[in-house]
Amino acid sequence: MEKTQNNRAWFLVLPMLVIVAFSAVIPLMTVVNYSVNDTFGRNEFFWAGLEWFDETLRSERLWSALGRNALFSAIILAIEVPLGIFVALHMPKKGFWASFCLVVMALPLLVPFNVVGTIWQIFARTDIGLLGHTLWSLGIDYNYTANPLHAWLTIIVMDVWHWTSLVALLCYAALQSIPEAYYQAAKIDQASRWKVFRYIELPKMKGVLVIAILLRFMDSFMIYTEPFVVTGGGPGNSTTFLSIDLVKMAVGQFDLGPAAAFSIMYFLVILLVSWVFYTVMTNMDKEEGV
């Protein structure tokens, strides 16, 4: 059968394409432009080829920031995903306390990022902060401004506080969609609590977990505001993640060329990792579906 060709439909897509062009494609091209040129301002550009890429790839600075960021993402994923599942499993299913929990859980998600940073920056201070002062009073020599380990711990706890809710809420939604009959059948079959989790709850949560892991990975890999407010990347460079480093380079030092090259590689890394993640997860799905 002949299909009717009607290209007028493209006009409907046009507004969206224009918006995307102005919001994403054109700015990105500017970055590409900077990354292959040298500039001293005044809109003068000198062709630099792949020099900035070459320089950035060789720089110790990029690799150590990448390493720190990868470690950070790994740690917070390893904490937030299991913790989020655990919280979701233990939330009340209905009634007043279910709504209450939902509201409380949603609160950290509604706080602006820089406010989260400020809250924790003050909270962890040893002179006036509740947490910092308490630890200090207990005789623990806690100081996140001087001790890299303490700085890391503070930032990780902050991120867990901020984002575990997201994982928990997504999982909770998935759990709510499981019909009661499944739990009843599991009782009839004498399935243990672990087996109920493994064979009923986990398969139902898998879809949202893929989304949660992807979101948490991308966000944590791009994290900027909170550590910037709390530690400013310090002490030393110990909490300088990729974004923080990038801003230092571009705005602090005004090295626009290397910063642009850095941005592009940064973008490609996130794109690559997300793609790998997604492909692996969806393929697992297909194999099981057979």
Next chain:
Amino acid sequence: MARITLSRLAHSYLPNPADEAQFALKEMTHVWRDGGAYALLGASGCGKTTLLNIISGLLRPSQGRVLFGETDVTDLPTEARDIAQVFQFPVVYDTMTVRENLAFPLRNRGKAPGYIAARVAEIAAMIGMEAVLDRKARGLTADAKQKISLGRGMVREDVNAILFDEPLTVIDPHMKWELRTQLKALHRQFGHTMIYVTHDQTEALTFADQVVVMHDGRVVQTGTPEELFEAPAHTFVGYFIGSPGMNLLDARVEGRRAHLRGGTVELGAAYPALEGRVRIGIRPEYVALTEGPGLPVSIRRVEDVGRHRIVRAELSGAPIDIVAEEGERLPAEPRVVFAPEKINVYADDWRVEGEAA
């Protein structure tokens, strides 16, 4: 295996039921014989599933006790009751293969692998799924999934009872018949107590030796299919069993006679003076059209259902159904006669036993 006794059982979904209307299940005492094949029949929402869930322990009754044999299991959780239940909609473990699904109840009880394998093979043959044993359950059709649910219900041999909650709703008609036959065969072979909930009278009557009819939270009659047909204890049974249901006509009963609006009919037995709304019930199968003496009716329409015809008529304004033979000529001035011994008498919906003739 055990006899199941429900003693003064009642259930309400409200915490503090004020009156009887708030009980989903009115107080009842009922014994399910060990090894019986029961059908629990009733319209949707009459409390069938509630009753089933109480037996399996998924629901704790508001009052009364549940006994398996001599043991009181009212406070035992489902897991400790050794009972199998199949639900209306398929419940399968998506990430497992069909084989693992069938083996699941046995594995959880720590049975030997050899025994599990043999049992799974047997059940797979019964539900016709040997070919797909190693496939994931997720990709299967709804009726295949329901067959797995059925299989999981039947795979254990040591259960106290197997409860079926309208299990064949999602299965296509041909397969329905076959599975029901297999359930029946299974019952004959192993003698499990089986309780089969349905709202389909054909299903109930073909499956069970004893049919328990529920209406509005109450068991209104327990009996063989024949008893339910010939002597319905409640007008609901008369109406619900049989196609079309029993004709019910308002009457005044005096001794061996019933006075209807259109005339008087002879009864098979004598009755005492009756209180409340009195009606006589007669199956359409026992109403005959005639040109001779009888009660005059006007025929509204005739439905041909294949083996016979259903004549929808009116008797002095009250609807009456008559089953007529295929090819039987309909009289020009139709009258009906009732077989006297087939007439049941009801006072306020409950059947009244006549005095011996």
